[in-house]
Amino acid sequence: MSRLQVVSGKGGTGKTTVAAALALALATEGKRTLLVEVEGRQGIAQLFETEALPYEERKIAVAPGGGEVYALAIDPELALLDYLQMFYKLGGAGRALKKLGAIDFATTIAPGLRDVLLTGKACEAVRRKDKSGRFTYDYVVMDAPPTGRITRFLNVNDEVAGLAKIGPIHNQAQAVMRVLKSPETAVHLVTLLEEMPVQETADGIAELRAARLPVGRIIVNMVRPEVLDAADLELVRSVPRTAVAKSLSTAGLGGARRGGNAEKLVDPLVQQAGEYAERYELEHEQRAVLGELGLPVHELPLLAEGMDLAGLYELAAELRNQDLS
């Protein structure tokens, strides 16, 4: 199991939720994981129902069996000052740079540098060891940028190493790339069973592979339960409406005669079944497309009650059941 788990996906597929569930699942049985947020949205805090996370590694959850989940929302500006201090012992110079507007420049105007800092910080957490030589975190899970940007995001240090051909930045960039391109890292893509996210997943995998970044698994999120199967859908096309009306009436929903309450329900119910059938077929097609991508595919259920903390633990248990952690 790779120690750096990167979770990406198209916007709206729930990658933050999956990343958080994965961090919980990996922490089960006494392990310690760090969940890292890089997009500054405070999605993790909302998910764990805690106040906004500062730029500091903070315990946010306890996993079944005594494990711990820590969370960190990386702030690029503080990460840069951190870096200057940690690697170059430039605390004072860092403050001077800040006065000059150099930190602003680095974290906002020069956009690539932001990504350098974010990936660098995550890799630092992966490699960090305590005094006894043990890794501080068993796993680091990153809630990463969306699929359209992930390859460029992870590869930014390659670019930097090419730009700064010598010096500490060059060395640092190379060290980060060594972690990201090794089996220590796995990039998972979250998708829905819909055309656009599936297409984006396929494109994203191709890009990651071309950049020789290690692709992990496909996680299909929010899978709706199968309420009607193929046989039901066949039957719904041929069944006389009067028979359905009669059944509804049997169930206690009113009269089956034309204009009766049960009869009036038939059309809308059959219409909903028609919409379901259309989606059902589409989902089967998309499942087939995902199956051809040559990666393990996992499915997580749609939670009928919406996403909350209990739901998060449910998804984490599901991930463990599927041996994803």
Next chain:
Amino acid sequence: MSRPEPAHAHDHAARHLSPARTLDLDPLLDDPKTRIVVCCGSGGVGKTTTAAALGLRAAERGRKVVVLTIDPARRLAQSMGIDSLDNVPRRVKGLDDSATGELHAMMLDMKRTFDEIVEAHADGERAAAILNNPFYQSLSAGFAGTQEYMAMEKLGQLRARDEWDLIVVDTPPSRSALDFLDAPKRLGSFLDGRLIRLLTAPAKLGGRAGMKFLNVGMSMMTGTLGKLLGGQLLKDVQTFVAAMDTTFGGFRTRADATYKLLQAPGTAFLVVAAPERDALREAAYFVERLAAEDMPLAGLVLNRVHGSGAARLSAERALAAAENLEEPRIVDQDGGKAGLRNSPDMYGSSQSPASDPVSGSGSPAMDRTADRSVEQLTASLLRLHAERMQLLSREQRTRDRFTALHPEVAVAEVAALPGDVHDLAGLRDIGNRLAAGRPELPGAADG
């Protein structure tokens, strides 16, 4: 003295009877004074599709429209009959015969846009120096951030050409899709800052005595930067910034102008969302942010809203009825359903189901089997309905929360489609749904 009814009872009823103002999009699209429509919202809510559908609708209603999309979704290009979109507006064919307007579409190519700025604002030699600079090549190829500047730039260019009645823009799917509003400000603080002078100084300096600010602290800074970046990268950055100096200045002026353009009455912002917690939370953020920046908000487009033609049948009752049908019944062994026929009619109907003409004419045993499978199917239909009703009430709750926070925002609701959009007909359908402002309930049985 008559006591007024408790106020909360009114409030409760009022909120459900008149949720929010309906956003009427056709007058907005038709108004010749509307020149720019900006769609913003978090990722995955159908922002790009909404922009394309609005563009098509406006064109078919007689306006000359260009849609500027940031999302490289091939499917969208294909749905407009274009193999792939590029940095040049392409005419979309296949509009409605009666359409008097035109639709053009283009996709922002960041590097191309950046290169064009350089080419337009620097002389040949200097332009070549910039374009070949490794730092520039990295920067322009599209890290997060560059997109926002280039979207602003492109919008300004399109508007300046004045070839179109209406420009519909979809914003970058960035962490905060409103980052592009910050672009001029950030660029300004950078250009006014001392850093740029510091960076340009060594390249410009050449022993000039006027650079008095090159004091001790300054040389320490160059030293630090050199140590950090490596001498060669620092040199690259310095030459780049020096060469870009004039270009940047012009860019900033234009970005300022575009920012003002966005605040002007001819612009309308649409916040796009889906009735999900995260999307609506982001939408609320956008609404607040736009207000803070004095940007004109037209309203909220709420995509993928579900409805039901049988909304009167609650999830609980549907589930109870389904269980009723699924229970193995001893009465069946008697070859009849007498017990059930006498079950209380929950709708209060006086009709007896027993009097309904029964289709089918096989043996009684076969009939029972057929009845059984129809009943199982009906139970599944009821479960499907229950699921739909649960979804409906969840959507209603998240929507209510948004409306309570921002009652001033007009809302257009778009009914969910079971599938994806593949062609102009699909976009047109979405356009119709957008203009209707509320989801049309299919087969509404009981109003």
